[in-house]
Every structure is written in C-alpha cells, then in structure tokens.
Amino acid sequence: MTVQEELRVLIERNHARLLExxxxxxxxxxxxxxxxxxxxxxxxxAQGLTHQLRGSAGTIGFASVSAAAADLDESLSRLLSDGRPxxxxxxxxxxDLLAALRRIASQTTPETSALYHADLPCMxx
Amino acid sequence: MATSLKRIxxxxxxxDIRSLTEFALTKLGGFSLDVCGSGLEAIERAPDFHPDLxxxxxxxxxxxxxETLNRLQAIPHLAGTPVVFMTARAMTHETDRYRxxxxxxxxEKPFDPLSLPDRLEAIWQQAxxxxxxx
Numbered sequence: 560m561t562v563q564e565e566l567r568v569l570i571e572r573n574h575a576r577l578l579e580x581x582x583x584x585x586x587x588x589x590x591x592x593x594x595x596x597x598x599x600x601x602x603x604x605a606q607g608l609t610h611q612l613r614g615s616a617g618t619i620g621f622a623s624v625s626a627a628a629a630d631l632d633e634s635l636s637r638l639l640s641d642g643r644p645x646x647x648x649x650x651x652x653x654x655d656l657l658a659a660l661r662r663i664a665s666q667t668t669p670e671t672s673a674l675y676h677a678d679l680p681c682m683x684x
Numbered sequence: 685m686a687t688s689l690k691r692i693x694x695x696x697x698x699x700d701i702r703s704l705t706e707f708a709l710t711k712l713g714g715f716s717l718d719v720c721g722s723g724l725e726a727i728e729r730a731p732d733f734h735p736d737l738x739x740x741x742x743x744x745x746x747x748x749x750x751e752t753l754n755r756l757q758a759i760p761h762l763a764g765t766p767v768v769f770m771t772a773r774a775m776t777h778e779t780d781r782y783r784x785x786x787x788x789x790x791x792e793k794p795f796d797p798l799s800l801p802d803r804l805e806a807i808w809q810q811a812x813x814x815x816x817x818x
Contacts, residue, residue: 562711569707573700610743614772615700617794625794632772677798679712 562679571669573619577612581664584608588650588657598644606635616664620672627660689808693735695720695752696770697744704797705739713801723752731759737808738762739791742771742782750785757786766811768804770795 560568587605609632617625634653638645645653669675692715696702702719709715718733720726723740724747730738738756742749749769757763766788771778774792782790789807791800 565711566707569704573704576700610772611698614793615698618701618704618797622794674798679798 566677566679567669567675570619570672570675573615574621574667574669574672577616577619577621577624578664580608580612580615581661584612585657585661589654599639599642602635602639602645606632606639609635612660620674621664621667622673624660624664624667627656627663631656631660687812689715689736689805691716691718691733691735692737692739692804693718693720693726693730693733694739695723695726695744695749696739696741697721698741701741701793705800708797708800709804712798713804715801723747723749723755726752727755727759730756730762734761735765737804738765738767739804740767740769742769742773750782753785753787764815766808768807 584605587601587608609628613625613628613632616622616628631653634656638649638653692709694702694705694709694717696705696719702721706717706719709717718729718735720729723744726738726740738753740749740752744752747755749771753767753769756765756767767786768789768791769782769787770791770793771782772793774790779790788811789803791803795803
C-alpha cells in the first residue's frame, strides 16, 4: 500500500467515525423532550463531543464541518459556563446549529476531504 | 540535547486525531514516535523513550496537558525537553499561559497534518538554538 493509499484509508475511517459522532451528538441533544430543560451533565457530554468533532473534522480535511462544529461548541460552552439547565429557547438555538452542522456534514464524502488528493511530502530523517 | 529532531513522544486521547498525526509524523516526517493515549502513559514511557520533543494535547480527561507537562518536567533528564501543546483553545491569553507553563510552542487545532512535521521541526530548532545560546 502506498503512503497516499494509507492516508485515504485513514480519511475514510475517520469520515465514518465523524458521522457516527454526529449521530451520537444528535441523540444527546435532539432526541429528547424539547420543552424540558437540559441538565448540565448531558450538556457537558454534548459540548465535549462537539469540541472533539471540531478538532477532528478540521484535521482530516473538512474545514466547513469544523467551522459549523465550532459555532455549536461555543454556544454549548456559553450555556455550560452559566452552570444552570439550558432553557427551551437556548436549546432551540443549539438545535438550529446542530441542524446546520448535520446538513454540512451530509454533503461530505471522504473524497471531498482537503487531504484526499493532496501531494504528500515525504522526508527521510 | 540531540542535534536534530528524531524522537517524539506524542500524547493525544482522541483516536482520530491521534491516527492522522501518527501517520503524518512517521510516514511523512520520518520521526521515531512513541504514541501515548494519556498523560499517565507518557509519564510512564517517556523516561525510557528519551524523546527530543514532547507533543501534548491540552484537553485530556483525567490528567490534562498542563499537569502532564509539570510532571514530565519533574523527571530530571526530561526537564530540558521542549514541549509543544496542541489545542483548540488558542486565544492569545491561553497561548501566553501555555508558554508561561514552559511550552516551547503551541499548535492550534484543527491543524494541517501534512505541514505538521515541518512545524514541529521549526519549533524544535528554535528551542534548540535558544538553549545553545543560554
């Protein structure tokens, strides 16, 4: 397997994981009673996952997914710093950001990663 | 201190970033790498690995990057090893804090894995030159 092929396998694997993480995030934030306040514990779990997505999506070459995750990450972090359950309006804003993140992620494939067609520099040390 | 960067201890809890960074540093950069999933692993293994550079994620569950740095620097023969932090939280006040803790450099996440070997080499060269001048 060439170095280029190895990178592509990594991108494919990480892209699949990115979509799985997004599903897990959706379950945390969206699959719940929208009228009920969201407690800090699941909010912290959602923020942690979003923060992870922000970093990993950008590093595997999906800058637009990373930027959308950053918007949600910052919004969830603000809610968390208040230290109280998030109310319905605040959650609705987060759910809008999550919907935007899902929309952007759904348009990606491994081949659309900025790294997929990159020329790889190889250095021997 | 070595005269060229060859051996890196890399600490990251997030598997996706870890696998891509490992690929970049070994396959593209040609470095000898010890990959650790936690600060504790790094503290256990770095003394025997003798790294020229330590790369630490900041936000890790349990022991974070700053505590890991403090504990690594308390190990006598690792005290002078340059440390680079990787973080999504890289506002000016945050990077200033990391440098005040002893970091030789800070790399903001997300980063371009393809240019990472050159960036680490540049940070290491600068730290090496500073140390030689002291």
